[in-house]
Amino acid sequence: xxxxxxxxxxxxxxxxxxxxxxxxxxxxxxxxxxxxxxxxxxxxxxxxxxxxxxxxxxxxxxxxxxxxxxxxxxxxxxxxxxxxxxxxxxxxxxxxxxxxxxxxxxxxxxxxxxxxxxxxxxxxxxxxxxxxxxxxxxxxxxxxxxxxxxxxxxxxxxxxxxxxxxxxxxxxxxxxxxxxxxxxxxxxxxxxxxxxxxxxxxxxxxxxxxxxxxxxxxxxxxxxxxxxxxxxxxxxxxxxxxxxxxxxxxxxxxxxxxxxxxxxxxxxxxxxxxxxxxxxxxxxxxxxxxxxxxxxxxxxxxxxxxxxxxxxxxxx
Numbered sequence: 001x002x003x004x005x006x007x008x009x010x011x012x013x014x015x016x017x018x019x020x021x022x023x024x025x026x027x028x029x030x031x032x033x034x035x036x037x038x039x040x041x042x043x044x045x046x047x048x049x050x051x052x053x054x055x056x057x058x059x060x061x062x063x064x065x066x067x068x069x070x071x072x073x074x075x076x077x078x079x080x081x082x083x084x085x086x087x088x089x090x091x092x093x094x095x096x097x098x099x100x101x102x103x104x105x106x107x108x109x110x111x112x113x114x115x116x117x118x119x120x121x122x123x124x125x126x127x128x129x130x131x132x133x134x135x136x137x138x139x140x141x142x143x144x145x146x147x148x149x150x151x152x153x154x155x156x157x158x159x160x161x162x163x164x165x166x167x168x169x170x171x172x173x174x175x176x177x178x179x180x181x182x183x184x185x186x187x188x189x190x191x192x193x194x195x196x197x198x199x200x201x202x203x204x205x206x207x208x209x210x211x212x213x214x215x216x217x218x219x220x221x222x223x224x225x226x227x228x229x230x231x232x233x234x235x236x237x238x239x240x241x242x243x244x245x246x247x248x249x250x251x252x253x254x255x256x257x258x259x260x261x262x263x264x265x266x267x268x269x270x271x272x273x274x275x276x277x278x279x280x281x282x283x284x285x286x287x288x289x290x291x292x293x294x295x296x297x298x299x300x301x302x303x304x305x306x307x308x309x310x311x312x313x314x315x316x
Contacts, residue, residue: 012053016046016049016050016053017079017082017083018036018083019032019036019043019046019047019050020050020058020072020075020076020079021076021079021080021083022035022036023043023047023050023058023059024058024059024068024072024073024075024076024079025076025080027059027065027066027067027068028066029043029044029047029059029066030043047059054071054072056069056071056072057069057072058071058072059072095291096291096292096295098128098129098132098292098295099128099129099130099131100131101129101131101132101292102131102132103131103132103133103292104132104133104134104135105132105133105134105135105154105155105293105296106135106136106137106152106153106154106155107134107135107136107137107153107154107155107156107157108136108137108138108139108144108147108148108153108155108156108157108158109136109137109138109139109156109157109158110138110139110140110141110144110157110158110159110160112205112234112235112251112252112254112255113157113158113279113304114136114138115235115255116254116255116258116304117157117300117303117304118134118136120303121134121299121300121303122134124299124303125299132292132296137153138233139153139156139158141158141159141160141161144156144158144160144282145160145167145282148167148282148283148284149166149284151284154283154284154287154293155281155282155283155293155296155297155300156281156282156283157172157279157280157281157282157300157304158279158280159175159276159277159278159279159280160280160282161280161282162280162282165285166284166285167282167283167284167285168282168283168284168285168288169280169281169282169283170280170281170297170301171278171279171280172278172279172280172281172301172304172305173278173279173304173305174278174279175252175253175276175277175278175279176252176253177215177250177251177252177253177270177274177276178250178251178252178253178256178257178260178267178268178269178270179192179197179248179249179250179251179256179267179268179269179270180239180242180248180249180251180256180260180263180265180266180267180268181242181246181247181248181249181265181266181268182242182243182244182245182246182263182264182265182266183264183265183266185245185246186200186246186247186248188266192268192269192271193271194271194272197248197270197271197272198224198226198227199227200227200246200247200248201227201228201229201245201246201247201248202226202227202228202229202230202247202248202249202250203228203229203230203231203232203237203238203241203242203245203247203248203249204226204228204230204231204232204238204249204250205231205232205233205234205235205238205251206231206232206233215250215274215276218274218275218276219274221275222272222273222274224272226250229245229247230247235251235255235259236259238251239251239259239260239262239263239265240263242263242265243263243264243265249265250270279304281297281300281301281304283297
């Protein structure tokens with residue numbers, strides 16, 4: 001197939017093809033002008049332009065009526081087909097059926113959100129959209145917007161901002177913290193005061209090169225620093241460390257309440273007023289109106305706004 005000559009084609013006003021189709025269909029300058037909702041002198045000028053560009057009369061008078069020339073008659077079916085295709089492309093509605101959609105969506109997460117969301121989301125999709133597959137990865141705050149820009153991620157869920165024009169987003173819920181420890185290694189009967197909390201060794205989660213982990217900004221705001229002996233990249237390592245060593249694991253409350261008991265750990269509230277960012281969902285403005293992406297984001301928002309740790313969510 002011959003490639004499109006964009007440079008030379010741009011010198012031809014493609015609106016003239018619309019006028020050509022109206023003139024040949026109506027075989028009347030007056031009726032063609034009425035169809036295009038323009039004045040007759042303007043249509044007469046357009047016909048004159050077509051005659052010059054095509055080196056053809058386009059319409060000629062035969063008795064009391066106008067008839068297309070042989071060249072115009074030969075062109076008419078092709079021009080009509082081209083315009084119908086253009087109209088179909090421009091007016092087509094995106095069709096989306098979750099039952100038949102075949103697609104991979106790439107998710108980026110901060111800290112524990114991957115394990116908090118993905119099991120429930122995968123179960124829901126298997127029931128309602130089995131052709132949608134998920135690819136997830138941990139994504140530090142400093143990188144997530146670039147990953148969305150390049151298409152490496154479709155959706156990011158975590159402590160992420162979405163103030164830039166090229167990103168869209170929605171807040172999901174406010175986070176809280178809890179700490180957990182092995183009652184055989186740390187006295188559960190003693191009050192967990194601020195002084196004791198700061199003095200005990202800690203294990204935290206982090207996705208960056210910072211021993212204070214994901215709490216570094218919150219600790220900086222109140223001018224405190226923890227005695228961190230381990231900053232791990234996932235919550236399972238933090239919980240396992242708390243089960244094996246006399247350390248406090250400070251984690252998001254949802255994860256602590258959902259998993260600490262499996263490690264035989266005791267839960268306590270954090271005695272410091274640590275302000276941590278809310279959990280948000282962020283995506284590129286390019287996919288803001290993509291029907292499949294809109295549907296999936298609605299499912300994600302419903303799951304994360306529901307206490308999935310307390311009860312299963314079906315959403316059917």
